[in-house]
Amino acid sequence: MRADHYDSFAESYAKSNESNLFNAYYARPAMIELAGDVRGRRVLDAGCGSGPLTEALRAKGALVTGFDSSTAMLELARQRLGEDVDLQVADLSQPLPYADGTFDDVVCSLVLHYLKDWTAPLSELRRVLKPGGRLLLAVNHPRILEASDPSADYFSVTQYSDEYSFADGQNAVLTFWHRPLHAMADAFTEAGFRIAVISEPPFSPDTPRELLPPDLGERTAFICFLFFVLDAH
Numbered sequence: 001m002r003a004d005h006y007d008s009f010a011e012s013y014a015k016s017n018e019s020n021l022f023n024a025y026y027a028r029p030a031m032i033e034l035a036g037d038v039r040g041r042r043v044l045d046a047g048c049g050s051g052p053l054t055e056a057l058r059a060k061g062a063l064v065t066g067f068d069s070s071t072a073m074l075e076l077a078r079q080r081l082g083e084d085v086d087l088q089v090a091d092l093s094q095p096l097p098y099a100d101g102t103f104d105d106v107v108c109s110l111v112l113h114y115l116k117d118w119t120a121p122l123s124e125l126r127r128v129l130k131p132g133g134r135l136l137l138a139v140n141h142p143r144i145l146e147a148s149d150p151s152a153d154y155f156s157v158t159q160y161s162d163e164y165s166f167a168d169g170q171n172a173v174l175t176f177w178h179r180p181l182h183a184m185a186d187a188f189t190e191a192g193f194r195i196a197v198i199s200e201p202p203f204s205p206d207t208p209r210e211l212l213p214p215d216l217g218e219r220t221a222f223i224c225f226l227f228f229v230l231d232a233h
Helices: 003-007 010-019 021-035 052-059 071-081 119-128 144-148 181-190
Strands: 042-046 063-068 086-089 103-109 129-140 158-165 171-178 193-199 225-232
Touching: 003 010, 003 071, 010 021, 010 071, 021 052, 021 103, 021 129, 021 193, 021 225, 042 052, 052 063, 052 071, 052 103, 063 071, 071 086, 103 119, 119 129, 119 181, 144 158, 181 193, 181 225
Parallel strands: 042 063, 042 103, 063 086, 103 129
Antiparallel strands: 129 225, 158 171, 193 225
């Protein structure tokens, strides 16, 4: 997705991100749980958006850095985090402005599924990690494609789009790239990572009931995102 496209609905997206089901009560809590104890660790938020995950990791004691390709989203992050946090405009498809082995951890939440080619992005994220560092990822679950197009080929790398309506009435079309699980795993291995964790977590237990799908019943999880912890070796 082009950064200027994201700029056009940055404030609406950021406001929704604060309290909606998928970000506030699912993806963000899951990433924080996977990160564990980050006190004193240098953590890069790759595709930080308006900075809510960066802020949460800083609150847990991490030394945070972030980048995003959207200047509008990054300005919102600066307002949230202040001038003492290193925030830069950068594109994950291009070389990143950090030295080799700078970070203990990289978090990359809901970013890679916008990209057709994962080779260069994963290589760059591996480069800026210390040996033994961790890459924590959240991406669209590969079964999501079925909801968008039941006739689609699961085993292909396929582009698909969804329209989103934000609480303030603004609409946006987001375009993603589906890839099957084995293609994700192959890309991780080729970039020099070892899969330590694959997670399909429950939603946060403090999720307001009115935010949950009415047909969920007593289930505590749904198919939405897939989470990984990858070790750099």
